[in-house]
Amino acid sequence: QVPLVESGGGLVQVGDSLRLSCAASGLRLTPLQMAWFRQAPGKDREFVGAIRSNGGATYYADSTRGRGTVSRDNAKNTIFLQMDSLSAEDTAKYYCAASTWCAGPGCNRAQSYNYWGQGTQVTVSS
Numbered sequence: 001q002v003p004l005v006e007s008g009g010g011l012v013q014v015g016d017s018l019r020l021s022c023a024a025s026g027l028r029l030t031p032l033q034m035a036w037f038r039q040a041p042g043k044d045r046e047f048v049g050a051i052r053s054n055g056g057a058t059y060y061a062d063s064t065r066g067r068g069t070v071s072r073d074n075a076k077n078t079i080f081l082q083m084d085s086l087s088a089e090d091t092a093k094y095y096c097a098a099s100t101w102c103a104g105p106g107c108n109r110a111q112s113y114n115y116w117g118q119g120t121q122v123t124v125s126s
Contacts, residue, residue, distance in 0.1 A: 002118055003027035004096050009120030012086055016124070020081040022096030022117055030074045033103045035113060036081045038092035038122075047108040048094070051079065059105045063089075086124045093119040 004027065008020040020036070035050035049060040049070040058070050069082040079096060097113035107113070 003115055004098060004117035006094060006096050006117045006120040009094060009122045011123045011125060014087055014124055014126045016086050017082065017084045018086060018122060020083070020094055020096075020120060020122075022079045022081075024077045024098070027077075027098065027115060029072070029077050029079065029098060032098045032100060032115075033107055034070075034072060034079045035097045035099070035107065036068075036070060036079075036094060037097060037110060037113075038090075038094045039119075040092040043092075045095070045110045046092075047110075048081065050105075050107060052103060057105075059108065061108070083122075086122075088124050088126055091122060091124045093121050095119045 006022050031053050036048040037045050039045040047061050048064050049068050051058045051070045055072050067084045072079040096117045098115040099113045102112040
């Protein structure tokens with residue numbers, strides 16, 4: 001059973017906003033750094049943003065800084081990604097990930113995370 005399940009993806013228009021959710025089952029997220037990655041066809045998995053276990057610090061890729069907001073609700077064992085001003089370049093499958101060992105701004109590689117969801121597709125249409 002995959003412990004992380006993403007939702008909220010879909011087909012949106014350029015300029016729209018989207019909020020993705022990632023719920024955990026059988027995995028307590030409170031002590032873990034959580035992140036969002038995305039992968040477009042033919043491209044490597046790309047870091048989007050991350051949030052520390054205490055929710056006090058967030059980190060973003062240059063491509064999403066200022067447009068993306070990662071947040072978490074530890075009581076609901078869920079994290080979120082709010083993306084604004086979407087463009088066609090944001091079209092990708094979005095994955096949430098959890099790390100049991102990495103924490104801080106340097107944890108922006110896929111190898112830093114050991115739990116993954118199956119992803120949710122976001123398609124931005126013009």
